[in-house]
Amino acid sequence: MLAAVQKNATRGDPRSVVKAIDQFCRQKEWAMNVGDEKGCILDSVVTEVNPATVLELGTYCGYSTVRIASLLPSNAKLITLEFNPDYAAIACQVIAWAGLEDKVQLVEGASGDWIPKMKEKFGIETFDLVFLDHWKDRYLPDTKLMEECGLLRKGSILLADNVICPGTPDYLEYIRNSPRYKSQYFKSHLEYTKVEDGLEKSVFLG
Ligand SMILES: O=C(NCCCCc1cc2ccncc2s1)c1cc(-c2ccc(F)cc2)cc(O)c1O
Numbered sequence: 001m002l003a004a005v006q007k008n009a010t011r012g013d014p015r016s017v018v019k020a021i022d023q024f025c026r027q028k029e030w031a032m033n034v035g036d037e038k039g040c041i042l043d044s045v046v047t048e049v050n051p052a053t054v055l056e057l058g059t060y061c062g063y064s065t066v067r068i069a070s071l072l073p074s075n076a077k078l079i080t081l082e083f084n085p086d087y088a089a090i091a092c093q094v095i096a097w098a099g100l101e102d103k104v105q106l107v108e109g110a111s112g113d114w115i116p117k118m119k120e121k122f123g124i125e126t127f128d129l130v131f132l133d134h135w136k137d138r139y140l141p142d143t144k145l146m147e148e149c150g151l152l153r154k155g156s157i158l159l160a161d162n163v164i165c166p167g168t169p170d171y172l173e174y175i176r177n178s179p180r181y182k183s184q185y186f187k188s189h190l191e192y193t194k195v196e197d198g199l200e201k202s203v204f205l206g
C-alpha cells in the first residue's frame with residue numbers, strides 16, 4: 001500500500017494519497033481503511049464540525065488520518081492512536097507523503113492507557129471530534145473513559161466506524177439509549193465491498 005502511494009500519489013497532495021490507497025485496495029488487496037464511501041460521510045462530518053481538536057482511535061495506515069487532517073483549519077490538532085507499531089510506521093510515512101505531519105500527532109499505544117493522559121501530555125482540554133475505528137470491543141469502555149476524564153464537552157461529536165460490520169453492539173446499545181447522547185446512523189457499506197456497514201454519529205449533550 002505504501003509503495004502504491006509513493007508510486008501513484010503526488011507528494012503534498014492528500015487527495016491523491018487517498019485515491020492511490022482506494023485504488024490499491026479495490027484492485028490489489030482489501031484493507032480495513034474506512035474507504036471512499038464511508039470516507040465521504042466522514043468528510044462531511046469533519047467539515048460540518050470544523051474541529052479544533054480531533055482524537056482518532058485506530059490510525060491503521062493513516063487513510064482516515066489523511067482525510068480528516070486535510071480538512072482541518074491551520075491551527076487545529078489531530079491526535080491519532082495506533083496500537084500496532086508496524087501500522088504506525090506505515091501511517092507515519094503515508095501522513096508525511098500527504099504533507100500533513102504538522103497537523104497530526106501520531107501516538108503509539110493502547111487507548112485505555114493514553115486517554116487518561118491526554119490532558120497532561122498534549123495540553124488538550126476537550127475533543128471537538130472523536131473518530132472511533134480501533135478494537136470494536138473498546139468503543140464502549142473508551143467512550144466511558146473519555147467521559148470520566150472530562151475529555152468531552154457539550155457538543156463534542158463521536159463518529160464510530162463499523163457499527164454493523166464487524167459490529168459494536170454494546171456501544172450502539174449504550175450510545176442510542178443514553179440520555180447524554182443524541183445519535184444518528186449513516187447507512188453505508190463495508191469498505192470496498194457490498195456488505196452493509198455504517199457510521200454512528202453521536203453528540204455528547206453534557
Ligand atoms: O478491526 C478493525 N479495526 C481495528 C484494528 C485494531 C487496531 C487498533 C488500534 C488501536 C489504538 C489504540 N488502542 C487500541 C487499538 S487496536 C476493523 C476491521 C474490519 C473488518 C471488517 C470485516 C472483516 F471481514 C474483517 C475486518 C473493518 C474495519 O473498518 C475495521 O476498522
Ligand SMILES: [Mg+2]
Nearest residue numbers: 034133161162
Ligand atoms: Mg474501520
